[in-house]
Amino acid sequence: MHPAPSVILFTTLSGLGFGLLAFLGLGLPDVSGWVAFVFFAIAFGLAVGGLLASTFHLGHPERAWKAFSQWRTSWLSREGCSAVAALILMGIYAIGVIFMDQRWGLLGWLGAALSLFTVFTTSMIYAQLKTIPRWNMNLTPAMFLSFSLAGGALLAGQNTTAIVLLLIAGAVQLAYWKQGDTALANSGTNIGTATGLGSRGKVRAFEPPHTGSNYLLREFVHVVGRKHAAKLRMLALGFGFVLPLALLLVPMHDVVIKHLLALLAVIAHLIGIATSRWLFFAQAEHVVGLYYGKR
Amino acid sequence: MTQLPQSTDRKMGLVIDLDTCVGCHACVISCKGWNTENYGAPLSDQNPYGADPSGTFLNRVHSYEVQPPEGHAQLIHFPKSCLHCEDAPCVTVCPTGASYKRSEDGIVLVNESDCIGCGLCAWACPYGARELDLAEGVMKKCTLCVDRIYNDNLPEVDRVPSCVRTCPAGARHFGDLGDPDSEVSQLVAERGGMDLMPEMGTKPVNKYLPPRPKDRIEDQTDILAPLLAPVAEEPKGFIAWLDKALEKL
Incomplete structure (x- = not known):
């Protein structure tokens, strides 16, 4: 799949933002006033910024509001509805926490649940697609949710929780890669079933429909950078999980340095997750490539 | 509405004969010609006379080589367009309701004024039947020439999809695949018509007729x-x- 920067930015940032919102909704950390303002500003900035970035790849962004209508069948529509609902609930909750020193617990719980549900709906947009076996796995939502929770804990300064969640997220990441690498082969779809000619012999794409490229090849048959996949995976793992874990585990009592290390951990985590997300798209094989002999 | 109809009154679709197709691409050209001038936004080309030309097509013809375990390889020309699936995954993923399947004849269409050009329907289609038009920013797909088949202004012989009308080899057939007595259904029954990627669970309406076995020279040696x-x-x-x-x- 073509790794569109807008979608990578969106899923990375909004995943982190909603993860932080989930922790804030649970009252972790239990802050109020200006400190709470900063936490909520970061969370809303990431979540809303991500959502806005996602509209950049649309052909007609001015009609994006119509996407709230088909929640009965469409995970993309559900994502839009859930995101807006989560942001509204958490917005009201934030007003209470910041300006009135009030923590409306039930509202926070609901907002946290909706924030995580939004991340789940994002993951289901990809996981529902049978056409991309590498995405069509239970590990896809597991990966999105575990990344969001680990990043949220990291941003919320919940160090002990963050360490546990980072370990889980890293393990899910490794499992996702392991299962994903054989997903297309195990799906049973190949050039033989695509053309219906497989029972007659070995099928080979002889001539493409056109000499030039087309939308399908540009969007679905991305092969650039696959050769660096192994290195990029190491970078994603190192920056996303190993480095933040190491920075969290450094014994440090100076508050300023502790905060600096936490900031570094967040930045490293962001770089790692963005790299992982780039691979998520760049390595995904759409079965339409079979018709072009490109798998 | 992106909920699929429980059932459709008719299942209009194409039957494509892989035995007869000569790979002339006439259907590709007539499709582009008709559909760029009629229903919906035109099918744009980008850099058509430049070094890297590309454009939107609703129908493309691939060619495959099949090498059986014994004997000669066979070349098979393979036209591919929307299969108007009964369980069309492109319809249910649409967030705006722009994609829909008609309950009266099963044709899958895009309401272009509702399409936001997110591309998710093209992601959901295993067959590469949908292409986002770069000039218009909306999704384009085969309409089964919905503006021809019911068009009283056309002579009756022309009330079939443009590709079917054009095919010089008679490799394309149009009709109601939901009616077991229709000519197309009988053709499918007779020739063992098949689905593409049946494992995807899309239940395509369009069927492909497999190539007949080639004559072998050994069977007809001269006395x-x-x-x-x-x-x-x-x-x-x-x-x-x-x-x-x-x-x-």
Whole structure:
């Protein structure tokens, strides 16, 4: 799949933002006033910024509001509805926490649940697609949710929780890669079933429909950078999980340095997750490539 | 509405004969010609006369080589367009309701004024039947020439999809695949019509007729053939000497 920067930015940032919102909704950390303002500003900035970035790849962004209508069948529509609902609930909750020193617990719980549900709906947009076996796995939502929770804990300064969640997220990441690498082969779809000619012999794409490229090849048959996949995976793992874990585990009592290390951990985590997300798209094989002999 | 209809009154679709298709691409051109001038946004081209031309097509013809375990390889031309699936995954993923399947005839269409160009329907389609038009920013797909097949202004012979009307080999057939007595359904039954990627669970309406087995030359040897058999299996005389001499070199 073509790794569109807008979608990578969106899923990375909004995943982190909603993860932080989930922790804030649970009252972790239990802050109020200006400190709470900063936490909520970061969370809303990431979540809303991500959502806005996602509209950049649309052909007609001015009609994006119509996407709230088909929640009965469409995970993309559900994502839009859930995101807006989560942001509204958490917005009201934030007003209470910041300006009135009030923590409306039930509202926070609901907002946290909706924030995580939004991340789940994002993951289901990809996981529902049978056409991309590498995405069509239970590990896809597991990966999105575990990344969001680990990043949220990291941003919320919940160090002990963050360490546990980072370990889980890293393990899910490794499992996702392991299962994903054989997903297309195990799906049973190949050039033989695509053309219906497989029972007659070995099928080979002889001539493409056109000499030039087309939308399908540009969007679905991305092969650039696959050769660096192994290195990029190491970078994603190192920056996303190993480095933040190491920075969290450094014994440090100076508050300023502790905060600096936490900031570094967040930045490293962001770089790692963005790299992982780039691979998520760049390595995904759409079965339409079979018709072009490109798998 | 992106909920699929429980069932459709008719299942209009195409039957494509892989045995007859000669790979002339006439259907590609007539499709582009008709659909760029009629229903919806035109099918744009980008850089059509430049070094890297590309454009939107609703129908493309691939060519495949099939090498059976024994015998010669076979070349098969393979036209591919929307299969108007009964369980169309492109419809249910649409967030705006722009994609829909008609309950009266099963045709899958895009309401272009509702399409936001997110591309998710093209992601969901295993067949590459949908292409986002770069000039218009909306999704384009085969309409089964919905503006021809019910068009009273056209002579009756023209009330079929443009690709079917154009095909010089008669490799494309149009009709109601939901009616077991229709000509297309009988053709499918007779020739063992097949689905593409049945494992995707899309239940395509369009069917493909597999190529018939090729005639084999061994089966029709002439009665004079035995007289043409090689006379000398083992070389003699000068040829035998030459054969030995060359082998020794």
